[in-house]
Amino acid sequence: MRKAFISPSKYVQGENELLNLGYFIRTYGESALLIAHPEDVKRVKDKLDFTSKKFNVTLVESEFRGECSREEVQRLQHLAREKQCSCTIGLGGGKAIDTAKCVAEGDALIIVPTIAATDAPTSHSAVIYTGEGAFEDYAYFKQSPSVVMIDTTVIANAPTRFLVSGMGDALSTYFEARATSRSFSKVNAGLPCGVHEGAAPAAGGTKAALALAKLCYETLLEDGVRAKIACDANQVTPALENIIETNILLSGLGFESGGLAAAHAIHNGLTVLPGTHHYFHGEKVAFSTIAQLVLENAPKAEIDEVLEFCFSVGLPVCLADIGVDAVTADELRLVAETACIPEESIHAMPFPITEEAVISAIVVADRIGRDFKLSKKDAIR
Structure with a gap:
């Protein structure tokens, strides 16, 4: 019988772990496209600024529009190419994470959940919606995320x-x-x-x-x-x-x-x-x-x-x-x-x-x- 097992390349979890995000960006280059809802960015802005400065990396904010749609994915892929981003980061909840997976298409992807509400962060699949939020399709990628990073301090401060x-x-x-x-x-x-x-x-x-x-x-x-x-x-x-x-x-x-x-x-x-x-x-x-x-x-x-x-x-x-x-x-x-x-x-x-x-x-x-x-x-x- 044929069997299979799949997993992220790296999983790291700890208090204030976001302070080390720049280290993992450096694994792939000097810049990353940050796909996150503006409110989620605001919650962890101090940590993002600290890690960018400490590891001398650039986070390209994408003004994520909140929906994992084909149109949004195409927009963000264009932005990533324009800014020559070395990797993609999905930070926040499910929609931002799924959008990051679609943008990266299985390449150099860092997932940073800010809540522990589902088990999707480690997977190599995503759900695609229409621009209006209706289910459209499932997407599967050639590999799981490169890094899944969990800041337990952030999770502890999210609603129970x-x-x-x-x-x-x-x-x-x-x-x-x-x-x-x-x-x-x-x-x-x-x-x-x-x-x-x-x-x-x-x-x-x-x-x-x-x-x-x-x-x-x-x-x-x-x-x-x-x-x-x-x-x-x-x-x-x-x-x-x-x-x-x-x-x-x-x-x-x-x-x-x-x-x-x-x-x-x-x-x-x-x-x-x-x-x-x-x-x-x-x-x-x-x-x-x-x-x-x-x-x-x-x-x-x-x-x-x-x-x-x-x-x-x-x-x-x-x-x-x-x-x-x-x-x-x-x-x-x-x-x-x-x-x-x-x-x-x-x-x-x-x-x-x-x-x-x-x-x-x-x-x-x-x-x-x-x-x-x-x-x-x-x-x-």
């Missing part, structure tokens, strides 16, 4: 909700990788969808990726609550450092080289419900993970463990928690249809998938989550 959302995204990593491993399904580390005929066959996940995915889940259970408390207090602690690594590195390597399954597909289905639009990716993935566990008839003890974790850090456990107070049969059918389209990751589950089974899993997961919250309220009384 971002960190908790990242834990929700990371929560699915082990369960999806486990399902993919059992079904011998392909993973993103191999060949993405749509590769040309005659290419090498798709690849499955490695034991290393599954082990990282399992460590991701174990670390969430061990340090999640303490990391949330530390972030609430804007303090960097060992627990917070461990969860930042979990949200970004362990989950990132785990999902891309271990595989996605039902949880992310159900998440994508849930996005058709307007009520979910005000909730973060990881918040919806947390509930979708519970739905996946119901779909695969996971042991009660395992579902209870996931529910306890979600409740302890403030992640959603039922539909109402992601803005869906009521849902019709037609709406559920649309969610299931969207989750079950042929190219979706739900087909990596180690058994045949039907829309009816997905609808049932969502309904039962919602009921289990609501009952769990009621039991917690009764216990408090």
